[in-house]
Amino acid sequence: MALKSFVDIHSDSHFPLENLPYGVFKPNHGGEARPGVAIGNYVLDLSEIASAGLFNGPILMNSDCFLQPSLNKFVGMGRPAWKEARKTIQKLLSSDEPTLRDNASLREKSLLPMDKVQMLLPTVIGDYTDFFTSMHHTKNCGTIFRGPVNPILPNWFHLPVAYHGRASSVVISGTDIIRPRGQGHPIGDSPPYFGPSLKLDFELEMATIVGPGNELGKSVDVNEAADHIFGLLLMNDWSARDIQAWEYVPLGPFLGKSFGTTLSPWIVTLDALEPFACEAPKQDPHPLPYLDEKISKNYDISLEVRIKPAGQENSTVVTRSNLKHIYWTLTQQLAHHTINGCNLRPGDLLGTGTISGPDPESFGCLLELTWNGQKPLSLNGSPRKFLEDGDEVIFTGCCKVSSPTGKLEMLKIDGTNHVIRLGCSALGMVTTSGSGHAPERLSQHRFEEHGAISLSLQLLS
Ligand SMILES: O=C(O)/C=C/C(=O)CC(=O)CC(=O)O
Numbered sequence: 193m194a195l196k197s198f199v200d201i202h203s204d205s206h207f208p209l210e211n212l213p214y215g216v217f218k219p220n221h222g223g224e225a226r227p228g229v230a231i232g233n234y235v236l237d238l239s240e241i242a243s244a245g246l247f248n249g250p251i252l253m254n255s256d257c258f259l260q261p262s263l264n265k266f267v268g269m270g271r272p273a274w275k276e277a278r279k280t281i282q283k284l285l286s287s288d289e290p291t292l293r294d295n296a297s298l299r300e301k302s303l304l305p306m307d308k309v310q311m312l313l314p315t316v317i318g319d320y321t322d323f324f325t326s327m328h329h330t331k332n333c334g335t336i337f338r339g340p341v342n343p344i345l346p347n348w349f350h351l352p353v354a355y356h357g358r359a360s361s362v363v364i365s366g367t368d369i370i371r372p373r374g375q376g377h378p379i380g381d382s383p384p385y386f387g388p389s390l391k392l393d394f395e396l397e398m399a400t401i402v403g404p405g406n407e408l409g410k411s412v413d414v415n416e417a418a419d420h421i422f423g424l425l426l427m428n429d430w431s432a433r434d435i436q437a438w439e440y441v442p443l444g445p446f447l448g449k450s451f452g453t454t455l456s457p458w459i460v461t462l463d464a465l466e467p468f469a470c471e472a473p474k475q476d477p478h479p480l481p482y483l484d485e486k487i488s489k490n491y492d493i494s495l496e497v498r499i500k501p502a503g504q505e506n507s508t509v510v511t512r513s514n515l516k517h518i519y520w521t522l523t524q525q526l527a528h529h530t531i532n533g534c535n536l537r538p539g540d541l542l543g544t545g546t547i548s549g550p551d552p553e554s555f556g557c558l559l560e561l562t563w564n565g566q567k568p569l570s571l572n573g574s575p576r577k578f579l580e581d582g583d584e585v586i587f588t589g590c591c592k593v594s595s596p597t598g599k600l601e602m603l604k605i606d607g608t609n610h611v612i613r614l615g616c617s618a619l620g621m622v623t624t625s626g627s628g629h630a631p632e633r634l635s636q637h638r639f640e641e642h643g644a645i646s647l648s649l650q651l652l653s
């Protein structure tokens with residue numbers, strides 16, 4: 193039986209009582225940023241619940257972790273605190289518990305309709321790292337950027353490859369993104385292009401929010417790494433492929449990635465995702481002992497990306513993938529990150545890397561889906577290579593299974609039918625800026641090819 197709440201939750205809701213993802217919000221009517229939990233179409237204000245003394249378990253009773261403008265303090269407290277909070281919140285929201293159900297004034301203060309709040313970044317992100325853990329994405333990028341001979345470099349099967357990202361430009365879904373300018377890869381003998389990126393892309397990713405960190409100099413054991421993972425959210429690592437292809441040798445991604453990374457607002461906890469855990473892919477060669485985990489787990493999370501071009505009413509699905517396709521697990525990523533003694537801190541962000549599946553319909557970015565623009569996609573009849581002005585990019589994640597008939601069904605676990613969706617993320621809209629001026633030093637041939645417009649990218653909620 194699904195758990196039942198006194199809050200009216202539509203059967204299709206992203207946020208049943210089994211999910212309870214955490215975020216940070218500001219009420220539209222005013223007030224400071226505070227932590228909340230999503231339930232149906234409502235946000236439960238945890239600062240109000242804490243102020244009412246309803247977190248009465250031994251760990252949270254006297255804690256001010258929910259009276260903070262971010263979740264850093266709470267996520268840093270670790271799994272016993274997370275479990276206690278989940279138990280308290282699940283009980284408070286259940287249909288047979290009168291404490292909140294029958295307290296009209298507290299209900300009014302603490303249960304706010306989602307459309308009456310503004311979501312903010314859930315944690316202060318000290319550091320952001322992006323991994324490269326889908327073998328399919330790695331192979332496709334290798335082929336496109338470096339050619340078909342040995343597209344996957346030998347180190348990839350021995351360690352989770354990553355680069356250090358830029359935390360300052362990580363933004364919440366709905367934030368404007370400006371199309372980056374930079375140097376693009378030259379064509380033939382011509383000088384490098386300079387101007388607004390002509391190959392703007394999304395990258396379908398999920399990301400870990402780090403819970404308790406580790407001390408500088410002390411690494412995290414891979415078998416204990418799950419206790420350092422608070423939860424997951426959706427992430428769009430916006431990427432400018434023309435800038436990336438020119439600048440990345442030999443130090444890796446830089447300005448082609450650092451102009452913006454979008455996060456979904458709700459962190460779904462590993463506790464909520466546990467029913468959807470699945471076996472991780474077999475690793476060959478066998479990993480070194482520090483990456484060799486007793487239980488090697490992925491999560492079966494269906495992911496979808498849609499693009500809604502400007503002026504069109506409907507969005508078009510451009511890919512369907514699944515988190516289970518990643519080769520290196522979340523726990524291996526975290527353990528590897530700390531093996532040299534590097535300290536992670538509560539609230540840090542670890543992107544999985546682009547989540548491409550094996551089939552062309554499951555590739556996680558336009559670079560792969562259009563094979564670097566050579567095979568345009570059809571968006572409701574119009575051909576599309578990369579992101580254009582007015583495009584809206586929408587990510588969704590959902591835990592569910594496909595039946596043999598191809599119909600999507602909710603996963604049945606222990607007789608329970610429930611579905612956990614991760615909420616939408618990364619709604620992007622590209623608009624033409626008013627100026628229409630060609631930036632100086634723009635390489636003429638490339639510029640003419642694409643029309644003399646200055647471009648900008650915006651995200652809409
Ligand atoms: O193959 C390359 O040179 C780089 C590929 C990427 O785009 C790096 C990245 O962001 C990792 C990822 O998303 O998987």
Ligand SMILES: [Ca+2]
Pocket residue numbers: 322395397429543545546
């Ligand atoms: Ca990436």
Ligand SMILES: [Mg+2]
Pocket residue numbers: 428429430431448449450451452453
């Ligand atoms: Mg990016």
